[in-house]
Amino acid sequence: KAGVTQTPRYLIKTRGQQVTLSCSPISGHRSVSWYQQTPGQGLQFLFEYFSETQRNKGNFPGRFSGRQFSNSRSEMNVSTLELGDSALYLCASSLVASGRRELFFGEGSRLTVL
Amino acid sequence: GESVGLHLPTLSVQEGDNSIINCAYSNSASDYFIWYKQESGKGPQFIIDIRSNMDKRQGQRVTVLLNKTVKHLSLQIAATQPGDSAVYFCAEIHNAGNMLTFGGGTRLMVKP
Numbered sequence: 001k002a003g004v005t006q007t008p009r010y011l012i013k014t015r016g017q018q019v020t021l022s023c024s025p026i027s028g029h030r031s032v033s034w035y036q037q038t039p040g041q042g043l044q045f046l047f048e049y050f051s052e053t054q055r056n057k058g059n060f061p062g063r064f065s066g067r068q069f070s071n072s073r074s075e076m077n078v079s080t081l082e083l084g085d086s087a088l089y090l091c092a093s094s095l096v097a098s099g100r101r102e103l104f105f106g107e108g109s110r111l112t113v114l
Numbered sequence: 115g116e117s118v119g120l121h122l123p124t125l126s127v128q129e130g131d132n133s134i135i136n137c138a139y140s141n142s143a144s145d146y147f148i149w150y151k152q153e154s155g156k157g158p159q160f161i162i163d164i165r166s167n168m169d170k171r172q173g174q175r176v177t178v179l180l181n182k183t184v185k186h187l188s189l190q191i192a193a194t195q196p197g198d199s200a201v202y203f204c205a206e207i208h209n210a211g212n213m214l215t216f217g218g219g220t221r222l223m224v225k226p
Binding site: 004031033035042043044045048050055056058090094102103104106 | 203
């Protein structure tokens with residue numbers, strides 16, 4: 001069974017640009033959530049999607065957005081990139097919307113903003 | 115691999131010894147507490163979880179203890195192996211959704 005797949009794995013952008021990251025969850029998983037990981041702030045929740053609807057949103061500016069498609073694949077977008085957006089962006093998928101909390105993480109997309 | 119945290123607390127143990135990693139949490143209303151392991155260049159990997167109405171849960175070589183009085187969570191790893199070297203995160207979650215709140219992480223180094 002394939003795990004959570006994130007693309008691209010690495011990317012470099014410049015300030016002011018925008019970026020789109022993709023996440024394919026484990027087959028059958030309908031919940032997809034996104035996290036930002038930085039050395040300074042650690043792992044922080046961005047948002048969660050379930051059945052194409054955003055269920056929860058973390059404390060990030062509106063430049064960070066996401067969506068989920070009918071096949072449960074998800075994308076997140078960051079517009080007007082800032083240096084501080086450099087981070088590892090992690091996607092996690094889960095089989096159920098509530099109950100046992102086993103989230104499966106992908107290996108992340110490493111974004112560097114120059 | 116990536117540096118997950120430049121200033122993480124580090125626990126160094128001898129191979130074969132038991133390890134205890136501690137975590138303080140903040141939200142008394144959390145429904146589950148979870149431990150994740152993150153190896154260099156990889157995403158966090160689920161280790162074990164515990165419901166808020168329990169105080170102990172055991173898995174294979176791992177035990178999680180929950181002390182709600184002092185809001186403290188610990189992960190015990192028995193007979194620590196070199197493959198256990200990683201950064202360990204505790205996290206808390208509510209039933210309403212899959213929003214995890216992570217702790218800062220502890221780097222475990224196992225000396226052969």
